[in-house]
Amino acid sequence: MKTPPPFSYEVDHLNTKWKYRLTGFATMIVSVVVAATVTAQAPAGSQAAATIPPPSSRSYPAPQNLKVLPKDMTGQQVHDIMKQWAGALGVQCGSCHADDPDNIGPDGHPQLKFADDSKPMKGIARTMYTMTDEINSNYIAKVEGSGVPVTCGTCHRGHLGPEPFTVEPKDAFPSPLEAAETKEKSLASQ
Numbered sequence: 001m002k003t004p005p006p007f008s009y010e011v012d013h014l015n016t017k018w019k020y021r022l023t024g025f026a027t028m029i030v031s032v033v034v035a036a037t038v039t040a041q042a043p044a045g046s047q048a049a050a051t052i053p054p055p056s057s058r059s060y061p062a063p064q065n066l067k068v069l070p071k072d073m074t075g076q077q078v079h080d081i082m083k084q085w086a087g088a089l090g091v092q093c094g095s096c097h098a099d100d101p102d103n104i105g106p107d108g109h110p111q112l113k114f115a116d117d118s119k120p121m122k123g124i125a126r127t128m129y130t131m132t133d134e135i136n137s138n139y140i141a142k143v144e145g146s147g148v149p150v151t152c153g154t155c156h157r158g159h160l161g162p163e164p165f166t167v168e169p170k171d172a173f174p175s176p177l178e179a180a181e182t183k184e185k186s187l188a189s190q
């Protein structure tokens, strides 16, 4: 079994933007349903309780159209990665996944056709995933003692387009002050 690269599972605690979808109300409903399910399935003192998988592990259908992620990933694993991608880029699921006009959700909005490939950004994300995977396996993994894999967030930092990094003059090396001092010394020694 091909194990997914470890960076996919890195929990980036700073990237919590995906939580936009969980309104307080939805969270409450979920908690109530989870509590009710757990109570119903696990009578007090039951040894079997520990072996019952959490309800969420059953709620995501097996993926149908994986081209870059390991094909044996479960729906739950893909979902966890997707939440991280969305958070790392500061976008919503619908940025990469197309609407399904034939499937209107309870909120009156179309559901997303996750297996559909019609949005160009989904294709870019596949390229980016392959790039990130290669950076980790071909380069980062070869750095002795490396323990910090590159993730989408390493570059994107919560933005769709990575922000250009420019060195502020005060952080430049040598700093303007040091440069001036060096010049002074070299002039004095002449």
Ligand code: HEC
Pocket: 018, 062, 063, 064, 065, 066, 067, 068, 069, 070, 078, 079, 082, 083, 085, 086, 089, 091, 092, 093, 094, 095, 096, 097, 114, 115, 121, 122, 123, 125, 126
């Ligand atoms: C930056 C683009 C991007 C964002 C944002 C994104 N996805 Fe995806 N998603 C993809 C790509 C690319 C794939 C296909 C991966 C592959 O080919 O291995 C995919 C695959 C999936 C699949 C599997 C579909 C199938 O049957 O093959 C599901 C389910 C899914 N995404 C759900 C989500 C959810 C839920 C969110 C929001 C939390 C989300 N995605 C956000 C790009 C994205």
Ligand code: HEC
Pocket: 085, 089, 121, 124, 125, 128, 129, 130, 132, 150, 151, 152, 153, 154, 155, 156, 160, 161, 162
């Ligand atoms: C090594 C740095 C780096 C990593 C890692 C990286 N990206 Fe990117 N990504 C970029 C850069 C740079 C661009 C902008 C390219 C351009 O528009 O010229 C970009 C652009 C994108 C875009 C297109 C944005 C747009 O404006 O249309 C998407 C989508 C994207 N990346 C998704 C991802 C995902 C998903 C991951 C992780 C699987 C990822 N990236 C990892 C550097 C990175």
